[in-house]
Amino acid sequence: MIDWLDQTLWMPFTDFGFMRRALIAGFALSISAGPVGVLLLLRRMSLMGDALSHAVLPGAAIGYLVAGLSLWAMGIGGLVAGLLVAMMAGFTSRRSRLREDASFAGFYLISLAGGVMIVSLRGSSIDLLHVLFGTILAIDANTLYLIAGISSVTLLVLAVIYRPLVMECFDPEFLRTVKGRGGWAHHAFLLLVVLNLIAGFQSLGTLMAVGMMMLPALVARLWTSALGSMMLLSVLVGCAASLIGLVVSFNAGVASGPAIVLSAGAFYLISLVISPGGLLGRQHR
Amino acid sequence: MSEALVTLDNLTVKRGGRAVLSGIHGCFERGSMTAIMGANGAGKSTLLKSVMGLLPSAQGRVIRTPHDLDIAYLPQQAAIDHSFPVSVGEVVAMGAWQRVGGFGALKQREWRRQVAEALARVGFDDISKRSIGALSTGQFQRVLFARLLLQNAEMVLLDEPFAGVDAATTRDLLALVCEWHQQGRTIVAVLHDINQVVRHFPATLLLAGRQIAWGNSEEVLSTEHLQQALGMSGSAEQSEGSRL
Structure with missing residues (x-):
């Protein structure tokens, strides 16, 4: 039994560097994406995270066209594309009849189709799969530094803007009455969302990057009603999902990205049933 | 003569292109305690938000003296998650x-x-x-x-502070509001209970999309004015006993 556990749980990480790097990338991603996901959830922007994750695709694809599978070219391209879509969606929602979610839907669908078309112009279906689904097992030291860097910057910025961000989220009218400016905190937060999606798409791909953001956040929301605890729990769930997903992927020979997101999904489904805020709980409103 | 803390100079506010409040003219004096009354849709909350600077005026203006007047605002509970x-x-x-x-x-x-x-x-x-x-x-x-x-804050705006609240809480919070008034703060509250207003609020502004009357509460809340307020608001709501 101990041998089996050793072979299944321990050996993949002691014997293979790519597994260790994948695990550290998963942990780093979870540490920042979890709190960002919690705040997206509380701002009722869960689906906007999904829209933004698709929006980075054309930028990443142009980066790929210009410089091949370059970490920085695809990352910067994705960042620019994500921010452009966020700004255009915000602008059109203020100046037209469309609400922000509808504006996001319009722009992200255009971005997604545009991105796939750009990749198909020069790349193979394997390249397209890399962009769409990531390759966490192929993470090298540079990618790891990028993910860890984004994670560190996210935590620092969140710590700085935490008070106005939470207040703008909870009672925006009050913030305006005390001459507090929540607008810039909102924009800084959107930048963090896009940055974390860039980190996520290097490992999980554009389609699943948002999974590590939202699923741990949903689990945390079901279990606790305190913001600090929610953020901490989302990080723990993300880390646990990364570990379990990689172990399952290694031993069952299945794709690692979906295995990680499905592990987080399993936490969500179980929590949905047994948690205090879930279907059988009594604390939901 | 008392000093005007907030002056409404022919204030008109539009929402969705439609004027929900027009031609409001008068002032909240320093240390005054004013109730704002009117049927649903009469523009009561809109007026408070205009004073707070949360809504722009379409015509006229809100003059705060001093310009950076410290105002606290209690929104309706439904506005908070x-x-x-x-x-x-x-x-x-x-x-x-x-x-x-x-x-x-x-x-x-x-x-x-x-x-x-x-x-x-x-x-x-x-x-x-x-x-x-x-x-x-x-x-x-x-x-x-x-x-x-x-x-x-020097001035406190309360939007339906006692709506949906039990009698004991209403009593305690009303006592706190009266205490603020005695301390010299300026109070403006959107209320529905006519008896409560007559008993505790010396001044009343009665609205129905425009200004019906503004002044001493007992004079403002005359039957004639109340009928005007109900008739002009366009609301199906009718006065039920002592509530507007």
Whole structure:
């Protein structure tokens, strides 16, 4: 039994560097994406995270066209594309009849189709799969530094803007009455969302990057009603999902990205049933 | 003659392209206590938001004296998400925003003391760690009043402060409002209970999309004015006993 556990749980990480790097990338991603996901959830922007994750695709694809599978070219391209879509969606929602979610839907669908078309112009279906689904097992030291860097910057910025961000989220009218400016905190937060999606798409791909953001956040929301605890729990769930997903992927020979997101999904489904805020709980409103 | 703290100079406010409030003219004097009354859709909340600067004026203007007049505002409860995961203490501490801002240091011991004192003033033992989701409507309103206490503003605007609140809470919070008035603060409150207004609020502004009357409460709340207010508001709501 101990041998089996050793072979299944321990050996993949002691014997293979790519597994260790994948695990550290998963942990780093979870540490920042979890709190960002919690705040997206509380701002009722869960689906906007999904829209933004698709929006980075054309930028990443142009980066790929210009410089091949370059970490920085695809990352910067994705960042620019994500921010452009966020700004255009915000602008059109203020100046037209469309609400922000509808504006996001319009722009992200255009971005997604545009991105796939750009990749198909020069790349193979394997390249397209890399962009769409990531390759966490192929993470090298540079990618790891990028993910860890984004994670560190996210935590620092969140710590700085935490008070106005939470207040703008909870009672925006009050913030305006005390001459507090929540607008810039909102924009800084959107930048963090896009940055974390860039980190996520290097490992999980554009389609699943948002999974590590939202699923741990949903689990945390079901279990606790305190913001600090929610953020901490989302990080723990993300880390646990990364570990379990990689172990399952290694031993069952299945794709690692979906295995990680499905592990987080399993936490969500179980929590949905047994948690205090879930279907059988009594604390939901 | 009393000093005008906020003057409404022929104020007109539009929402969705339609004027919901037009031609409001008068002033809230320093230390006054004014009720704003009218049927649903009469523009009461719109008026408060205009005074706060939350809504722009389509015509006319709101003149605050001084320009940076310190005003605290209690919104309607429905405007706040009660399921948001913050504690009572965190909500009350928001009242210190103008002193500490978004980044200023909050000395833990000092703000805990201030929060505990404010909660005690609204009739609570220290419940600062309790989640706001666990509070009843009346308890949550007390917490919002504790936040107003921390704001310590010269002028206080209250939008339906006693709506959906039990009688004991209404009594306690009304006593607190009267105490603020005695301290010289300027109070403006949107209310529906005519008896409560006549008993506690010396001045009343009666609205029906425009100004029906503004002045001494007993004179403003005459049968003729109330009929005008109900007839002009376009609302199906009718006066039920002592409520408007």
